[in-house]
Amino acid sequence: MKIAQKNKILETCLIAGRIMIESGSEMYRVEDTMNRIAYNAGIQKSVVFTTPTGLFIGIENQPYVQLGAVAVRTINLEKVENVNTASRQFATKEITLDQLMLRLKQIDQDTAHFPLWLQITAAAVISAFLMIIFSGEYDWLDIIPSAVAGALGYAAFAAVNRVTTIRFIGEFLSATVIGIVAYLLTRRHLGVDIDNIIIGAVMPLVPGVAITNSIRDLLAGHLLSGMVRGMEAILSAFAIGTGIALVFRFFM
Structure with missing residues (x-):
């Protein structure tokens, strides 16, 4: 697997995890979702560490690590559900990695709030x-x-x-x-x-x-x-x- 592909996988996992933490998800659910996305994308063993203010993901025994900051924390369970749905669609090969990243960015920006x-x-x-x-x-x-x-x-x-x-x-x-x-x-x-x-x-x-x-x-x-x-x-x-x-x- 090329370096650019590995970095894209890690970036996609970070986006998914950040959205879930900012939206009030439990940490074990965040880690599970990130690990599943990485596994289904071809990374057999990923290492994830999450906190309420930041999260890290890397590949076991390889020098590939990315981190992301969590700027805000609120409650938006619709975003959590949308991220889970997108990750399941990726697991069943309904969407590609590029489509998953695009879907996650749309969830991050376009999920409507109640008036x-x-x-x-x-x-x-x-x-x-x-x-x-x-x-x-x-x-x-x-x-x-x-x-x-x-x-x-x-x-x-x-x-x-x-x-x-x-x-x-x-x-x-x-x-x-x-x-x-x-x-x-x-x-x-x-x-x-x-x-x-x-x-x-x-x-x-x-x-x-x-x-x-x-x-x-x-x-x-x-x-x-x-x-x-x-x-x-x-x-x-x-x-x-x-x-x-x-x-x-x-x-x-």
Whole structure:
């Protein structure tokens, strides 16, 4: 196999792995996908090392290694599924290596996101119904206030993340907005229990996927990735709690 072909295979594996890490995939799934792409392309033994901020791939007993940086980390499971589908098509010889690389670049650039209005609407619905589940009582009077607080909080979260790349600022400010909205609604007698309203409204911000992936990575033996993702989830939860605590400190 020529050097250029080996480099192309490694580059394709890096693109696939980077997309999956940036989209919130588990590390063992990333490594498995990269190894399968390399194997199906003709590399019998590849060596893969992944972290939440970068990944490496090489060929065993050969001086071929490439590395890639992970710039952002978010949750987009559609991209993870699209990469898995493309890798399976490559494994069954439905597409060539060049077509796989082109498909991966298209997935990286063109995968559509849900419009903001739909995300805000979903946040409102989730806030309303999870308020009942987590409060432990059928507080029907606080369904609409919880939906309003959750929608405004998520809108604030999206707006902050659009203008800054600083982690955890969005969670903190959106939780503060939720606390203020819940306080104002109860003061105007539009809501009954401020605790129940806040419990439901913060649920769209809770890093549930990050916590789950952290535990799965730890159980799969990826201790570094599991601890890093777990710490990110803890800091996100701390930012949410701090925002709510400030509202209680200054308004209650």
